Amino acid sequence: MTGLPDGWEVVVGLEVHCELATATKLFCGCANAFGAEPNTNVCPVCLGLPGSLPVLNRRAVELAMRIGVALGARIAPSVFHRKNYFYPDMPKDFQISQYDAPINRGGRLELPDGTVVGIERAHLEEDTGKTTHVGGTGRIGGADRALVDYNRAGVPLVEIVSAPDIRSAAQARAYVAELRAILVATGASDGRMEEGSLRVDANVSVRRPGGPLGTRCEIKNLNSMRSLGRAIEFEAARQIAQCAAGGQVVQETRHWDEDRGETVPMRSKEEAEDYRYFPEPDLVPLEPDQRWQAEVAASIGPLPAERRVRLLHLLGAAPTPAQAEQVRSVVASDLDALVVAACEHGAPASLALARTANEVAAEPSSAARLDPAAFATLLVLEASGELATSQSKQVLAELLATGGDPAEIARRLGFEPMDRGELAGVIEQVIAEHPEDWARFAGGEDKVRGPLIGAVRKATGNKADPAAVGRYLDERRARGS
Amino acid sequence: MTPGDTRPDPRPPAIGPEQVRHVARLARLRLSDEELARFTGQLAAVLDYAAELAELDVEGLEPMAHPLPLRNVLRSDEPRPPLRRDEVLEQAPAVEDGCFCVPRILSGEG
Ligand SMILES: [Zn+2]
Numbered sequence: 001m002t003g004l005p006d007g008w009e010v011v012v013g014l015e016v017h018c019e020l021a022t023a024t025k026l027f028c029g030c031a032n033a034f035g036a037e038p039n040t041n042v043c044p045v046c047l048g049l050p051g052s053l054p055v056l057n058r059r060a061v062e063l064a065m066r067i068g069v070a071l072g073a074r075i076a077p078s079v080f081h082r083k084n085y086f087y088p089d090m091p092k093d094f095q096i097s098q099y100d101a102p103i104n105r106g107g108r109l110e111l112p113d114g115t116v117v118g119i120e121r122a123h124l125e126e127d128t129g130k131t132t133h134v135g136g137t138g139r140i141g142g143a144d145r146a147l148v149d150y151n152r153a154g155v156p157l158v159e160i161v162s163a164p165d166i167r168s169a170a171q172a173r174a175y176v177a178e179l180r181a182i183l184v185a186t187g188a189s190d191g192r193m194e195e196g197s198l199r200v201d202a203n204v205s206v207r208r209p210g211g212p213l214g215t216r217c218e219i220k221n222l223n224s225m226r227s228l229g230r231a232i233e234f235e236a237a238r239q240i241a242q243c244a245a246g247g248q249v250v251q252e253t254r255h256w257d258e259d260r261g262e263t264v265p266m267r268s269k270e271e272a273e274d275y276r277y278f279p280e281p282d283l284v285p286l287e288p289d290q291r292w293q294a295e296v297a298a299s300i301g302p303l304p305a306e307r308r309v310r311l312l313h314l315l316g317a318a319p320t321p322a323q324a325e326q327v328r329s330v331v332a333s334d335l336d337a338l339v340v341a342a343c344e345h346g347a348p349a350s351l352a353l354a355r356t357a358n359e360v361a362a363e364p365s366s367a368a369r370l371d372p373a374a375f376a377t378l379l380v381l382e383a384s385g386e387l388a389t390s391q392s393k394q395v396l397a398e399l400l401a402t403g404g405d406p407a408e409i410a411r412r413l414g415f416e417p418m419d420r421g422e423l424a425g426v427i428e429q430v431i432a433e434h435p436e437d438w439a440r441f442a443g444g445e446d447k448v449r450g451p452l453i454g455a456v457r458k459a460t461g462n463k464a465d466p467a468a469v470g471r472y473l474d475e476r477r478a479r480g481s
Numbered sequence: 482m483t484p485g486d487t488r489p490d491p492r493p494p495a496i497g498p499e500q501v502r503h504v505a506r507l508a509r510l511r512l513s514d515e516e517l518a519r520f521t522g523q524l525a526a527v528l529d530y531a532a533e534l535a536e537l538d539v540e541g542l543e544p545m546a547h548p549l550p551l552r553n554v555l556r557s558d559e560p561r562p563p564l565r566r567d568e569v570l571e572q573a574p575a576v577e578d579g580c581f582c583v584p585r586i587l588s589g590e591g
Binding site for chain 1: 503507509546547549551552553554555556557558559560561562563564566569570572577578579580581582583584585
């Protein structure tokens with residue numbers, strides 16, 4: 001990542017749109033499903049046909065409240081408004097959203113590094129349809145026509161608006177990663193950025209540290225963590241260059257062009273921002289009572305921060321930076337329960353964590369089927385030296401693909417676990433054959449440790465686990481025999 | 482209003498032709514000069530009538546978001562059958578690949 005020039009600071013606020021994991025849309029019974037044939041999940045309500053009336057989805061309200069509780073927001077009486085605009089992604093020519101009375105007000109999100117980002121609001125609204133520009137250059141301005149699919153129109157969204165508390169592209173990514181983990185943990189969303197379940201807009205400005213806030217630009221179309229980081233870096237550099245050249249940043253909405261790696265202004269007429277919000281007359285106010293709020297709060301399991309602490313506790317010692325990252329990624333991919341269960345079955349925590357963060361996480365579709373007891377048995381075999389690391393990883397791949405008994409799979413793959421007695425016999429023989437090497441090692445010369453291990457491996461046809469051999473040698477030396 | 486009271490007149494200023502032109506543009510209405518003048522007068526009269534509400538004393542009253550005394554009208558999250566697609570697309574100005582096909586868009590969000 002490129003840094004900013006000295007004497008400048010970037011200030012970022014993020015708006016994250018999160019599609020809620022409901023069965024149906026926000027105001028009608030059409031399925032909330034990704035990837036269906038175009039215009040097959042639509043009805044008179046979400047098409048805005050005359051005479052149709054919206055009715056609010058109770059589940060969507062509950063999921064919105066879960067988000068509010070997880071972010072420490074105040075759940076408040078709220079009202080829906082119509083946001084009016086002419087654009088074919090909404091057949092009604094307005095979007096139902098919450099304006100000055102959102103359901104969740106205030107809140108905070110703490111990043112894993114301890115930084116606290118304020119949350120201004122998290123409100124309910126309906127998603128828009130999907131437009132695809134075809135013909136011409138394919139870009140919005142150059143297209144010759146647009147195709148519209150209204151399956152997404154009316155899908156429930158919560159828009160989470162942060163305070164401008166973010167100070168770098170890396171922090172913006174950490175914020176979205178943590179928010180995503182919270183949304184998945186609360187069951188509010190599947191968190192799939194690649195399917196558009198999470199979409200991010202960034203408000204970016206630059207200033208001299210401690211100085212007044214600069215003019216901000218809103219960057220749209222940030223559909224991946226990579227885009228988010230790159231767009232903020234590009235935009236900060238662009239604004240700094242503008243200021244450094246004596247110019248001024250113009251407040252505008254810009255579009256991130258992933259292919260060209262730059263933000264470009266979106267052409268819009270000056271009155272386009274005049275949405276003429278007014279209360280939606282077809283919907284009555286929403287006022288969840290204390291009892292409902294308490295039920296929702298009680299339905300939320302442990303949040304990611306708490307789950308990370310649990311894993312760190314299992315590790316015991318202070319985590320290495322690599323382990324801290326493994327803890328973050330395991331919780332974010334919802335695999336921490338596997339690590340905990342494997343440890344309860346006797347697996348060593350650091351090994352369970354490492355294998356889960358890497359090999360298991362790489363097979364997300366099989367991970368859910370992995371039996372924690374079998375996983376633990378395998379890790380114990382590896383830790384005791386009966387299986388070498390490479391062998392253990394091959395058994396794990398089998399275990400993920402087909403399940404079964406790890407010892408049985410190891411035998412089938414020809415990894416005859418060496419029993420400890422047999423290994424000890426081979427090592428003693430190697431020592432007897434290399435008396436000078438052993439004498440040097442016993443005298444404290446650690447550089448012959450490797451060659452000794454190599455000799456044992458050779459004598460066993462590479463079946464012996466180097467770590468187990470090393471441990472044997474160290475213990476024998478410590479005993480002074 | 483008592484003498485010395487510095488509160489502004491609660492009545493909004495009468496609407497002018499510039500505002501009417503702006504609102505018409507937002508609503509995608511093209512007005513001739515003659516229509517603009519006529520609607521400016523008519524809208525001013527309507528707003529003036531509505532402004533009488535501003536004279537009411539609402540001190541101590543909660544702002545009302547809806548005239549009905551109802552709260553929390555909700556439905557359960559159960560799917561209902563959608564419309565048939567051929568029926569839906571009969572409403573489209575043009576159809577391509579199962580989608581509504583509309584003229585190119587110059588600006589706005591994708
Ligand atoms: Zn519908």
